[in-house]
Amino acid sequence: MTGTLSPAERHQAEIPEFPMPRASACPFDPPPTLREQQEQAALTKVRLWDGSTPWLVTRYADQRALLADPRVSADITRPGYPSQAASRTNTIGFILMDDPEHARQRRMVTAPFTLKRVESLRPRVQQIVDSLIDEMLAGPRPVDLVEAFALPVPSLVICELLGVPYADHDFFQENSRTIINRDSTVEERGVALGRLSEYLDALVGEKSDSPAEDLLSRLAARVKDGELTRLEAARMGVLLLIAGHETTANMIALGTLALLEHPDQLDALRGTSDPKLIAGAVEELLRYLHITHSGRRRVALERIEIAGQTIEPGDGLVIPNDIGNRDPEAFDDPDRLDVRRDARHHVAFGFGVHQCLGQPLARMELQVVYGTLYRRIPTLRLAAALEDVPFKHDGSVYGVYELPVTW
16 A cells, blocks of 8 residues: 555665566566666666665666776675675685685686686587587487586586586586575575585595696695685685586577577578687677676675766675666667677676686687587477476576477
């Protein structure tokens, strides 16, 4: 009964909740309410699960400006940080820290993700992709592309890079799913995170005794030298393991589905071996599909004037890259998928000092996948109606749970 509410109470009740539901008929697009907020103003308020009302930053230029602003903090322990759960303890490592500690820890794992090192992995990734396609072609149809291809590709790659036994993939994938599921309770996430931390801690211990040419061995050496604690090393391992397979796996499957629903764009990829076109298609799909769709979370440390608004110290910020990448001020006709578009300036990987460490690896993996799968299986098609495909509306990483395909 709005007539009994005070003006302040009515204003509070009108603030939309975040995250916002997508339209079932438009599974590749941002939520309609998010688009409405972007059209309404550059900064608006949203309500989170705990009743807090941080700023929602909807426009591309403002998102980049705030993500690069040193007056904005990624530290989850600071008052006002718009956390996605009740716990404000940093259990995942340096991505939820500020400099200088963020930079110190990040530098320890940067080397394997440089462009030169990543390019040296391309032949191995190609081998993995071709082998998995061979297995699909030799097997029964239809097949779930997620289980048979999209998930194994990045899982095998990150396992080899980290030094994690791929034989344990069911264990770490199951716990990863619990951690990134928005419907998981705090207790369920804590148990899953504890299991992964114990697992990685044990591996760090093994690498300390018997080092190899992998990233966990390098972290184990830093533990020996006193630069890291075992817990910090284990948390780094958890972060890299989850980020290294979940986002890319979802991008492979969702990108394939988007291309199957846009056959003219699929034809452009299927009929080319031009590395520039393939690389450009990867950037456009990253812009168009926005796998991380719960918004990057920040908190203001100082007063900031931006887009006609004043952000006060302690104000939370939610910065959803999905709507930033659909800003018509940054991308012409932003709701159209165009693999020939120059979309390299998208914010799918964030911006500023916290932008995704593994983006060179993700880009290379997607280039190999998108440049190989449709060429080798030119008649690939969906084996179910689009409305029957189960989308991950309950995840902090968006994608599909299954993707039945045939040829």
